[in-house]
Amino acid sequence: MPMRDTGVDTCLGHLIRTYARSRDGIVIADEGGTIVWVNRTFRTLTGLEGQRLSGTPFQKIVSRIFIPRPPGEIPSADACAALLHYGSPAEGLILRHNPGFRISAHKVLSPSDSCSMHIVSFTAAYTGEGTISYEHLALLFQSAADIAEASSYESLFRHIAGSLLTLCPGSAILLFSTGQTGDAVKIRTFDGTERQKAVIRRFLKSGVTLHTTDSISTHLQSGELESVAGIRDLFDGTLSVQESSRFEKALGLRKMYCAGFSWKETLYGGVVLFQTAESSPVDLPVIEALIRQASVAIRQWQYEEALILSEEKYRDLVHNANSIILKIDKNSKITFFNEYAQKFYGFSQDEVIGHSIFETIIPRLDSYGNDLHASLATIFDNSGRYEETENENVTRDGRRVWISWRNRVIRDEGGSVLGMLCVGSDVTGQRQAISQLQSSERMYRTLFESSRDGILLIRNNRIYDCNRRAEDLFGYTHEELIGKYPFELSPPDQPDGLPSSYRRRGYLEAALEGIPQMFEWQHRRADGTLFDAEISLNQMDIYDESTLIVTVRDITERNKSENALKESELRYRSTINSMADPIHVIDRNFRILLVNDAFRDWFNAFGFTTDIIGNHLFRAIPVLSKTVLDEYSRVFSDGVMRLSEDTIRVGELELISETRKIPVFEEGEVVRVVTVVRDITAQRKIDELKRQAFEQIENNLEQFAILNDHIRNPLQAIVGLADLQGGDLAEKIFFHAMEIDAIIKRLDIGWLESEKIRQFLRKHYSE
Numbered sequence: 001m002p003m004r005d006t007g008v009d010t011c012l013g014h015l016i017r018t019y020a021r022s023r024d025g026i027v028i029a030d031e032g033g034t035i036v037w038v039n040r041t042f043r044t045l046t047g048l049e050g051q052r053l054s055g056t057p058f059q060k061i062v063s064r065i066f067i068p069r070p071p072g073e074i075p076s077a078d079a080c081a082a083l084l085h086y087g088s089p090a091e092g093l094i095l096r097h098n099p100g101f102r103i104s105a106h107k108v109l110s111p112s113d114s115c116s117m118h119i120v121s122f123t124a125a126y127t128g129e130g131t132i133s134y135e136h137l138a139l140l141f142q143s144a145a146d147i148a149e150a151s152s153y154e155s156l157f158r159h160i161a162g163s164l165l166t167l168c169p170g171s172a173i174l175l176f177s178t179g180q181t182g183d184a185v186k187i188r189t190f191d192g193t194e195r196q197k198a199v200i201r202r203f204l205k206s207g208v209t210l211h212t213t214d215s216i217s218t219h220l221q222s223g224e225l226e227s228v229a230g231i232r233d234l235f236d237g238t239l240s241v242q243e244s245s246r247f248e249k250a251l252g253l254r255k256m257y258c259a260g261f262s263w264k265e266t267l268y269g270g271v272v273l274f275q276t277a278e279s280s281p282v283d284l285p286v287i288e289a290l291i292r293q294a295s296v297a298i299r300q301w302q303y304e305e306a307l308i309l310s311e312e313k314y315r316d317l318v319h320n321a322n323s324i325i326l327k328i329d330k331n332s333k334i335t336f337f338n339e340y341a342q343k344f345y346g347f348s349q350d351e352v353i354g355h356s357i358f359e360t361i362i363p364r365l366d367s368y369g370n371d372l373h374a375s376l377a378t379i380f381d382n383s384g385r386y387e388e389t390e391n392e393n394v395t396r397d398g399r400r401v402w403i404s405w406r407n408r409v410i411r412d413e414g415g416s417v418l419g420m421l422c423v424g425s426d427v428t429g430q431r432q433a434i435s436q437l438q439s440s441e442r443m444y445r446t447l448f449e450s451s452r453d454g455i456l457l458i459r460n461n462r463i464y465d466c467n468r469r470a471e472d473l474f475g476y477t478h479e480e481l482i483g484k485y486p487f488e489l490s491p492p493d494q495p496d497g498l499p500s501s502y503r504r505r506g507y508l509e510a511a512l513e514g515i516p517q518m519f520e521w522q523h524r525r526a527d528g529t530l531f532d533a534e535i536s537l538n539q540m541d542i543y544d545e546s547t548l549i550v551t552v553r554d555i556t557e558r559n560k561s562e563n564a565l566k567e568s569e570l571r572y573r574s575t576i577n578s579m580a581d582p583i584h585v586i587d588r589n590f591r592i593l594l595v596n597d598a599f600r601d602w603f604n605a606f607g608f609t610t611d612i613i614g615n616h617l618f619r620a621i622p623v624l625s626k627t628v629l630d631e632y633s634r635v636f637s638d639g640v641m642r643l644s645e646d647t648i649r650v651g652e653l654e655l656i657s658e659t660r661k662i663p664v665f666e667e668g669e670v671v672r673v674v675t676v677v678r679d680i681t682a683q684r685k686i687d688e689l690k691r692q693a694f695e696q697i698e699n700n701l702e703q704f705a706i707l708n709d710h711i712r713n714p715l716q717a718i719v720g721l722a723d724l725q726g727g728d729l730a731e732k733i734f735f736h737a738m739e740i741d742a743i744i745k746r747l748d749i750g751w752l753e754s755e756k757i758r759q760f761l762r763k764h765y766s767e
Helices: 006-019 040-046 058-065 076-086 134-148 153-167 194-205 214-220 241-251 284-320 339-345 372-376 428-450 468-474 500-512 556-577 597-605 626-638 681-725 727-765
Strands: 025-030 035-038 090-094 102-109 117-125 172-178 185-191 210-212 226-228 235-237 253-263 266-276 324-329 334-337 388-394 400-411 417-426 454-459 462-466 517-524 530-542 545-554 583-587 592-595 642-650 653-666 669-679
Touching: 006 025, 006 035, 006 117, 025 040, 025 058, 040 117, 040 284, 058 076, 076 090, 076 102, 076 117, 153 172, 153 185, 153 266, 153 284, 172 194, 185 194, 194 241, 214 253, 214 266, 241 253, 253 284, 266 284, 324 339, 372 388, 400 428, 454 468, 468 545, 500 517, 500 530, 500 545, 530 556, 583 597, 592 597, 597 669, 626 642, 626 653, 626 669, 653 681, 681 727
Parallel strands: none
Antiparallel strands: 025 035, 025 117, 090 102, 102 117, 172 185, 172 266, 210 235, 226 253, 253 266, 324 334, 324 417, 388 400, 400 417, 454 462, 454 545, 517 530, 530 545, 583 592, 583 669, 642 653, 653 669
8 A cells, every 4th residue: 555645744734724614615625636635524515324435436436416507507517527626606606415505615725845735525405495494404513513523422412412403493302212122212312492491391290101102213313394283193012191291381391303313223312402483493404404414423423332341352352362363464474463372372562563474483394294385485375275274373472373364365455465463263173182182092993992802883783894803703804794684693582492582672771871780692704603702881972972882702712611611610629528627718808708518517626606708817716826927928929838737726626727828829829818727736746746756765774884983082082992902802702893894885885775776866857
């Protein structure tokens, strides 16, 4: 768009302030004859209210507003063109809008070095018909200017009332506005003589509720002055005949007129003119012109209020919206950056305005390695392709974000590209969620396909998806399974003799009510063979549709193993029951799972009366010590068999046992412990007697050795004394001493033999 010269703007501003309230119609045009500005009097005079005139050629407007002159006279358009370019006045111009007016035009200002503007003034001339006086016309223009400059609805209505009273001396005026429905009436102002105002004031204070009648509402929208017979014809509601008659009589009503203020078939209010005996004749054309001007003013007020509200909403939307809003010029430089964008990206306006988007928020490469600068460089050449797009952006702190953009190219009046408006939403979370969802779907599809169990998805009582394991189990291809009814995969009857259709009904109904089901079932393969299966049924909403998830586990081999295990368990029970040693089995919670008959006999012999199977070991046998508990805990922990000797005393009964705690493993973990209890009470008593016998033998041998020493020592003393005495007595003493010594030697040999026997006994019987 070409830039306007600053001096021109200054000149135009001064002219607008000068002629805005002129009673004449004023047109300002540039050197080329294009209209730049017109005042409101010109619009009212020509009937061009609400139309855009700026930028329109002056001669084109003139052709539209004036009736062509008769042949032989200079055409109105040519006369005005001569006025504009040569300053020649134009007289007797007839308006299309109101042929009763005669307009004269003259030039006020021509272009000069100080101001390159044309100014043309249009003034109403006398009609010569006497219906509209020049004074009334002047008053009309002054009133139009005052109304146009009103600063509020109240001042607008006061101006209208004052102007009407000036035009209709002695009359009373009442102005009202209507609600959104067009019928609820609010009295805005009233005026007249002091007596008339008092009558109207009493009438309004009486509590009447006023609504315009349907017929009057329709007529008011036309904006023409309408004669009304009485006040009840104008208002309905709670107004009674007596009230209306009393009001009209007090006011001295002779005739009554009304007209409405409307815009786009919407009634905003109206005026009621009460003509009394005091009133002057009504100049209807002038009053209608004034009412039309008031309607224009109200329409302008509505437009300006709507525009202000729209602009405020726009500003609020742009600056407070939770969206990124920015503008770029055709060189991709940022020209607008709203507050949300500033907060989101972390840039201030000064940091981005005038800078390229490629220098600020668009990285060279996105996370996938795509060259964003290269792809977006042609955004204006391929604008249709980029009306909606998603790309990765970067914030001031380097954080990567994904933005969904809606873009619109901005063009001037000639269609040339000025820039682009871009509105963006942060979809980083959505993309992450989608990525996670896709990963989740891939993961669940992998789990679905790699499951060892067959999985069927049933919707509307038909299979709509299945995994590979289901295909292998039933012997059908994926395409053959899809669309089948579940009952087609079962034999007519189940192993218990009940029909499959009867049995499955209860499971399906419970599962569809949200109660998970698990049961055993017999299925039939495509080749007719049967197999046992464990079925799990669960209901789930998938993509907002109720879906039954069926998990099928082939348990044919498991059932065979269980049957074999039952037979083995029977043999196992028979075996352990035939053993004399008490045996019991506990789990990791010390719960007794199994005992043999010998354990029951032993349990009863000690007087224990609680239940055995399922009971806690230390509640069933409360006399077990904490040491026993610790040994079991270590066996479950390290999986090493423990051998211990335990003593149980209950009253006078005592049991000494040799206990083996043997771990049982499943999948590398100790799940049970088998305990074998051997009664060694009698053996321990025999061992005690043996110990006591050995101790006695050792004592005897020790006393025997001492006795030998006690005999040999005195004997040597006797032989020594006899040797000193000599003689026959000495010989006899020597003889008997030798016999005693021989006996002692034999005792020594016997002691040595006894030591060998003791060592033999200790070696073979002491353990």
